Amino acid sequence: MDDFATSSRVFEDDNDAFDFNPLEDFAFDDIDDDDDIVSGILDDGPYSIPNADNKPKFKSVSFDNAETPEERIETLFNQMPTQDDLLLGILDASQTPIFTDDLEQKVEELKQHHHSVYSPMSYCRLLERAGAIEQTNNEGLPLKEVEVEPDKVVVEGVEYWKVAAAPDVYWTATPAGLAHFQAYQPMELLRQMVQNEPQYEEIFRMVLSATAADGGESVKNIDDLVSDDPILQSPRRYAMYFIDKLERAGGIQWRGAWVAIQAGKDFLAELNA
Known part of the structure; x- marks a missing residue:
């Protein structure tokens, strides 16, 4: 009986070992503190709509630190040294206003031997962001300065104002873009x-x-x-x-x-x- 009692006591001690919690001495009460929770894009906003204010912000240190178009253009070319000919080709083509479709075709021709994931418009957007080219009308006037008058239509003798069609988009090199091209x-x-x-x-x-x-x-x-x-x-x-x-x-x-x-x-x- 003594042997049985001894073995039972050992078995009970083993059960106590299984109940051991190695983390019981650590406090995790702070996980319930709402002040420490970082909001994310999927956190609900009003009416259970995802909070758009929390979307990731794209940030380029080089671009953010560049205060002038000249600096941003120089940064872009330095970061894409094997694409110089393509970027310069876009600046060359946009010395005078060029229609979007024509520019896309030109870039496709320039990039046919470049193994690049960028689409023609991606290159244009990069140059636009750097301040080398901009969207204009066919006369080179920036689109943001183009005033489009609404159209007047008459239906059954009643006049209505109708939103006019957006103007065709052309691309034109900026003074900073032209200067970079001419300096090459x-x-x-x-x-x-x-x-x-x-x-x-x-x-x-x-x-x-x-x-x-x-x-x-x-x-x-x-x-x-x-x-x-x-x-x-x-x-x-x-x-x-x-x-x-x-x-x-x-x-x-x-x-x-x-x-x-x-x-x-x-x-x-x-x-x-």
């Missing part, structure tokens, strides 16, 4: 590129020469062309280093292959002179 000088950028790394002048010339051929050139063939050059061994440089430099300076573009554009061809002629 790829020949100067290409010259500065070589001045910064004069030891690679011959490599830049070789890459430009290869990409100036009909149909352009692939990365592999460019790499085969330059990779054994002694100047590239220490520090080790590969073809993409020079392709990237030339693209950013406005000398070449990706069009299914790397192709020298007009500025690149002009600079190649200058190097060969």
Whole structure:
């Protein structure tokens, strides 16, 4: 019996162990304090409608810190270095008012070799937000300044005012956008590129020469062309280093292959002179 009592007592002690709460010494009373609850977008507002005031706010530090259109435009181009040609193409097309459909078609042509998730209008909205282009009428007057008079209609001898159709939307470069476009000088950028790394002048010339051929050139063939050059061994440089430099300076573009554009061809002629 003593053994049975002992075993029963052990079993009861084990049950006590199962009742042990490791968190009982911690207080969680503050979770009921409404003052500590952070409201969210799904929190109900009046009439059980989600509270729209709590929706997430998009914030770009770079844009928020930029006080002028010039600063915002510079920030945009710096953040999208591989899209320079496309953004500049939009500024070029909008030097005079261009109809929305025509601009979208132009951007589609510009982005056909860009693997980008942005739609044509997304690019336009980015430039608009930066202050580089704006929505206007066909005369270049900002839409916010266009006054649309209501139409007068007569129904069974009674005159009514009817809301007029919204004006067609055109896009026009702003003074800040035009200034940025006109300040873009790829020949100067290409010259500065070589001045910064004069030891690679011959490599830049070789890459430009290869990409100036009909149909352009692939990365592999460019790499085969330059990779054994002694100047590239220490520090080790590969073809993409020079392709990237030339693209950013406005000398070449990706069009299914790397192709020298007009500025690149002009600079190649200058190097060969």
